[in-house]
Amino acid sequence: MRTVDEWKAALRTALKEAMRTRSTHAAAALRETLAAIDNAEAPDLRGAPAAVGGAFAGSAGGLGSGEVTRLALTPEAVQAVVDREVQERRDAVALYEKLGKQDQADAVKAQLDVLLAL
Numbered sequence: 001m002r003t004v005d006e007w008k009a010a011l012r013t014a015l016k017e018a019m020r021t022r023s024t025h026a027a028a029a030l031r032e033t034l035a036a037i038d039n040a041e042a043p044d045l046r047g048a049p050a051a052v053g054g055a056f057a058g059s060a061g062g063l064g065s066g067e068v069t070r071l072a073l074t075p076e077a078v079q080a081v082v083d084r085e086v087q088e089r090r091d092a093v094a095l096y097e098k099l100g101k102q103d104q105a106d107a108v109k110a111q112l113d114v115l116l117a118l
Contacts, residue, residue, distance in 0.1 A: 007078045008037065010118060018114070029111035033085045040081050043068040086115050 002010070011034050018026035045068075073081075089112040096105035 001075050001079065003075055004073050004078050007075070007082070008034070011037075014114070014118065023114075025107055025110035026114040029085070029089070029114045033082060033115065036081050036085055037073070037078055040077065041070045041073055043070055082115065082118065086112065089115065 011030055015027060015030040015034065018030055089108050092108045093105050093112060096102070096108060
């Protein structure tokens with residue numbers, strides 16, 4: 001199983017290649033997957049410091065006191081995010097085909113193929 005850093009590096013490398021070759025479907029799938037991983041790393045705001053009054057409404061007092069560290073994902077969590085992205089695309093392909101929208105189904109299939117190749 002890949003580490004979190006290996007996942008991100010593989011996705012970024014594939015994204016650069018997709019952009020270089022102007023593969024819009026691949027670039028979209030890879031960007032969305034990287035964004036989903038970034039969102040999963042977002043910290044819980046309940047752990048953020050309380051806001052204080054002052055010059056800026058809702059700001060935290062003191063230099064750096066508003067900083068909250070991002071969550072550290074496990075390789076299994078990253079794999080789960082990628083699997084969720086794959087499943088969303090499979091569901092979308094099935095729905096588009098059911099609705100008779102083959103062009104959209106083909107576009108999402110192209111994205112799905114990119115993610116399955118990782």
